[in-house]
Amino acid sequence: MPSARFFKLLIVEVLVIGAIGTYLFIDSSDVYRWWVGETHFVYADPTCDLHVKSCEVKLSDGHKVLFDIEPKSIPLMKPLSFTVTSEIDLPSIEIKLFATNMNMGFHTFKLTKIAEGRYQGEGILPTCVVGNMIWEAHVIFNENKQSQGAIFTFQTDK
Secondary structure, eight states: OOOHHHHHHHHHHHHHHHHHHHHHHSOHHHHHHHHHOSOEEEEOOTTOOTTTSOEEEEOTTSOEEEEEEESTTOOTTSOEEEEEEESOOOSEEEEEEEESSSOOOEEEEEEEEEETTEEEEEEOOOOOSSOOOEEEEEEEEEOSSOEEEEEEEEEOOO
């Protein structure tokens, strides 16, 4: 008959293996989504042209978000500066970009806080032989109790 010490060690081993397995097989972003829920997106006005000016959207909780891209020609394969101005105060936010009319990959850029309610970051979008790519930028605010975002559509330089 095994001793009590054997059973104690067995229980500890099972707990350690379970903890390691949980760490390896559970994605933290899935846990976050389970905790906060899905991101609630609001679409920007489709007539707003980021080639001319920044676009504004009002989130579901009433906060305003302004999104801007420089240079205004929005060229491919050249550095772009993304700026978001919002009443939401977070250390950083992220934007996720993808082309809607062709698979050009999924691009995530982190925007860091440069002033109260102002975030900025840089990134490069890939080139395409077809041209006239239509992109969507998802600006995401991952807060403790909710995740919300704004969707902006724009066309890159030809």
